[in-house]
Amino acid sequence: MTSEHPTPSRASQPSADSEGVRLQKVLSQAGVASRRAAEEMIVEGRIEVDGEVVTELGRRVDPATAVIHVDGDRVMVNENLTHLVLNKPRGILCTMSDDQGRPCIGDYLRERQGKLFHVGRLDQDTEGLLLITNDGELANRLMHPSYRVRKTYLADVLGPVPKGLGQRLRNGVELDDGPVKVDRFKLVDVNQNRALVEIVLHEGRKHIVRRLLKHVGLPVQRLVRTQIGEVRLTTERPGAIRPLNRQEISSLYRAVGL
Numbered sequence: 656m657t658s659e660h661p662t663p664s665r666a667s668q669p670s671a672d673s674e675g676v677r678l679q680k681v682l683s684q685a686g687v688a689s690r691r692a693a694e695e696m697i698v699e700g701r702i703e704v705d706g707e708v709v710t711e712l713g714r715r716v717d718p719a720t721a722v723i724h725v726d727g728d729r730v731m732v733n734e735n736l737t738h739l740v741l742n743k744p745r746g747i748l749c750t751m752s753d754d755q756g757r758p759c760i761g762d763y764l765r766e767r768q769g770k771l772f773h774v775g776r777l778d779q780d781t782e783g784l785l786l787i788t789n790d791g792e793l794a795n796r797l798m799h800p801s802y803r804v805r806k807t808y809l810a811d812v813l814g815p816v817p818k819g820l821g822q823r824l825r826n827g828v829e830l831d832d833g834p835v836k837v838d839r840f841k842l843v844d845v846n847q848n849r850a851l852v853e854i855v856l857h858e859g860r861k862h863i864v865r866r867l868l869k870h871v872g873l874p875v876q877r878l879v880r881t882q883i884g885e886v887r888l889t890t891e892r893p894g895a896i897r898p899l900n901r902q903e904i905s906s907l908y909r910a911v912g913l
């Protein structure tokens with residue numbers, strides 16, 4: 656295959672052809688494979704750069720701008736991109752700064768460089784998984800209902816939980832601002848007049864879980880988001896932040912077609 660960016664000879668002067676970093680080096684630095692194995696992957700046609708399959712080994716890319724997929728999964732080669740999980744504590748406002756000086760998620764991110772976005776919001780009294788990134792396009796898409804990214808919540812409610820509730824919620828109920836359906840409902844535990852229920856849904860209207868459960872007679876006492884797409888809260892304590900791993904990042908980009 657003819658290269659759009661042929662490998663320059665050692666003696667060549669700086670030019671457009673000599674700019675960038677060799678694709679196999681970029682892939683190995685991103686942890687995809689050793690340089691040797693990355694070369695094989697390139698030759699096998701498993702690597703796409705900016706939407707085009709690259710099979711020649713001389714290709715150089717700019718890691719700051721190249722969009723690289725391996726076997727269809729996005730690989731992060733831009734070290735300036737940040738993807739984090741914050742386990743938002745209860746009582747903390749979901750905003751980067753508060754003009755009244757109230758505790759907010761920005762307090763947990765002060766040390767981090769650059770502009771960060773929180774993906775969607777959690778109520779002040781809701782805890783749990785909040786994605787933080789500086790990739791604005793990713794954040795926008797993850798929040799957009801058309802991508803149907805699933806969010807999982809654990810809710811501690813005042814019971815009793817009526818029989819057939821799961822089916823009713825999967826069929827959908829009518830709230831003030833329109834209908835809502837859940838993707839999944841599970842009764843996790845019952846303890847006297849309290850119950851722990853798990854709800855999965857793919858929309859993000861304000862207070863949606865609390866309003867939905869109140870509507871069916873189950874006022875929420877405590878609400879925790881435990882998962883978005885394939886990213887889960889693991890052992891992070893409230894207020895802890897962790898970087899997403901490579902699989903988690905790829906899964907988010909895949910979920911929104913990036």
Ligand code: URA
Pocket residue numbers: 776777778779781861862863864865866878
């Ligand atoms: N639903 C709610 O009611 N609150 C949240 O914070 C998130 C979803």
